[in-house]
Amino acid sequence: MTAVTEPEISPRDLHPDVKPLWTAIILAGQRPEGDPMAVYCNVKYKALIPINGQTMLERVTRALLASPDVGNIVIMAQSPEDLQSGLAPDLAEHEGISFVESGDGIATSVHNVIGTAIAPWPVLVTTADNALLTAEILDSFFRSHNRQDVAVAVVERKTMLAAYPDARRTWLKFRGGAYSGANLFALHNEAAKPAVAFWSSVEKDRKKGWKIFARFGPWLLFRALSRTISFKGAMSDAGRRMTLKAEPIILPIAEAAIDVDKPDDLELVTGILERREG
Template sequence: MPPASKPDKSAGDLSSARKPLWTAIILAGQRPEGDPMAEYCNVRYKALIPIHGQTMLERVTRTLMASPHIGRIVIMAQSPGDLQAGLSPDLAEHGAIAFVPSNDGIATSIHGVVGSDIAPWPVLVTTADNALLTGEILDGFFKGHSGQDVAVGVVERRTMLAAYPDARRTWLKFRGGAYSGANLFALLDDRAKPAVAFWSSVEKDRKKGWKIFAHFGPSLLLRALSRTIGFRQAMAQAGERMGLRAEPVILTTAEAAIDVDKPEDLALVTAILEQRERCPAD
């Protein structure tokens, strides 16, 4: 299916002549043995957990469709047909949305499609449980992308705690601050492929920053553990080892780092969405 070249006004503007169009990959798979949150919510697939009137997958998809940065959407899951059947018809049958089977490895699934006709460059990767994603967050992420081969969206701990002092996140601690991921990854072109291949080798350790940096040698690991290196510098050095330019994009919206991994996350996301409905942004 070729990339969309014309916007579909009935389902969101998927095109912009002024900005490069990105392919958005939504990771909507789950563990082969099932997902605890899906079981908790009594649904078969985590991506189809309903929150405040819409499934998580539908929320993320509609947000991406409404963004002028996005030209195509690829939904990846082990059972893409089931997820397609669980979406509203305007999404399930939209010509700019593809449903692609994945395997049990996130990185290997991405590596198999990026840069192909299915997911042409540049590529933005996000997740189906990124239910608080907004156009404002996407705008901030793409504003911070200045041609890096790989860019990773993060939120600084002070930003998160100022808005949600009780929020529990996984923090990567560096000199000058601690950061939590926002489930937004920019892959610019073929030069990003070594980073995807590397991620495949460390995917099981993705919550343990020190194990990831250990792959880049003792010097970088020691500086990361002793917090004598900033996050931006650490990513830059890791990127250099792979022959690419890698940087974090530090987002100023706390909600960017809140996804749905635990029941308390679901309660928080639901409360935030209810508050947004009561007090919509101007």
């Protein structure tokens, strides 16, 4: 008589209301002509800049692995094999981490993989220069996510200046506050795809919020420029025009909005990590 092996049942099978794990995409590419910070640090790829003993890519990857809400991790770059060889062996060979070659545009590359077997829903997108990312920041983000089709993490200026009064960031100013991006983007389901396609068309203007809102007509642009609309209201309005629900997630952690774009950032991040890690 042949023994029948019962299929293994996970807690998520017993509790279908449990939220699925997120696929995390790390954007680790750079311009074909190279990146100024990579040149400054004398490394081939910006993602492999070392800070206090670990590369930025390694730090972001380990933070994601430490989150109980993250399942698989996708590292996306023009030369993924080079980044893989530059990682610690336990990460380079980790069964939950895959490496995908990106195309010409970041948004187009993301659009091509989200919702596929490579990056099943829901999807979290972050960047390799998000070197201060921690499980605490991720937990704050995921706990605040309420099944919005698209959600963008930001930090309010008063939160940043209370912790780092000399920090220089790019601020989006709206009624009720000014905000800086935290390099965390939630794409919850198929409805998010139009937003990614839209992002592809405005990628070159990502640092100029007014140009992005101008795409949604003069009224929303006027309200954004005159600060007669809140950030949440502006995102909600833009989302409705794409038939999706979009909202910002305001994080209470200043470090969430500090990435490494210039030498001053690298100095600040290095100091924070040295203090944090002794």
